[in-house]
Amino acid sequence: MNRLEILTGLTQLPLAGAVVSATAFDAVSVPVAVDEWLPKKQLIRGANSSCLRSGHLLFVGGIGGWYANRRPEPGDAKVQITSALNTMKEALEAAGSGMHNVLQIFMTVAEPKKNLARLNEGYHEFFPENPPVRSFSSSKASQMGRDGILVQVGCIAYVD
């Protein structure tokens, strides 16, 4: 807002040399104020399971299957997806939604041929009815950012 006032103030200055920049200001002076937009993006929760709300949608950032400070052993894909989805559940419920409102899931899976079946076993327990749509990208275990991680999962969910 301050910036906006300064900019408006500048365009009103009777500056001879400001003609060029004044035309530039005209080009950006659309009637939508910046602060009309901002409340439409709201941070619900940071770190590890970051969650943003916009309108009736929640965006949950990628949650890793293993955090060394939470569990001593990485565990297999079922352990990891269960842990990640529990975190997701927590994040969604804290935001006033829940797993039943998850619309879309996106995952990155290490070596899916080896891990996907085991992952699915843990996965479906979280979505017994009307499961969300899902897609995944695959990676090598060595490309997951940290050793031990087999899956990273994020989502888009509905919130009232």
Place this chain on the structure above:
Amino acid sequence: MNRRNLLKSLTLLPLAGAASITLSPTDAQAQKRQKGQWTPKKQVVRKSNSGGNTNTAVPSLKGPPVAILSGCIRSGHLLFVSGIGGWYPERRAEPGDIKVQIKGILDTLKEVLEGAGSSMANALKVHMTVVEPNKNIADLNEVYRDYFPDPAPVRSYTGSSAELMGRDGVLVQLDCIAYVD
């Protein structure tokens, strides 16, 4: 349209047969609780995108395999479409090259979106996983660009390699978010 209505009505049925398969008393309680939380703002428009193939199922101790994902979900004015694979052996004998696969996917996507009352023109965001994009992306684009009228949806993709695609033969997987009236 008929199919859509059919699917819609199916999801509304009290699922007598389907529910009984998996229900134990605790499950029933859990499900009842979930029904109470249910919101019409999430609606499964399509259970599977390709005859059950994209609807990955897991074995269930209590009955037949359980589907773990939906084909297409509507929430408000948005449609969410599951990842569609470039090759399903049940549909085509040979995997084919990247052009064949992306064509198969986009035909399916068109069918899904139109079945849900939208269209390719309303696709907003596309994400793909592509095997060896350095080799395949140019050929993929050649087919891809004809499917979306201007303005084309935004798009991003992740590169991968053939042995990492979950199933042999698959060269690309694509999902989409679209607008629907």
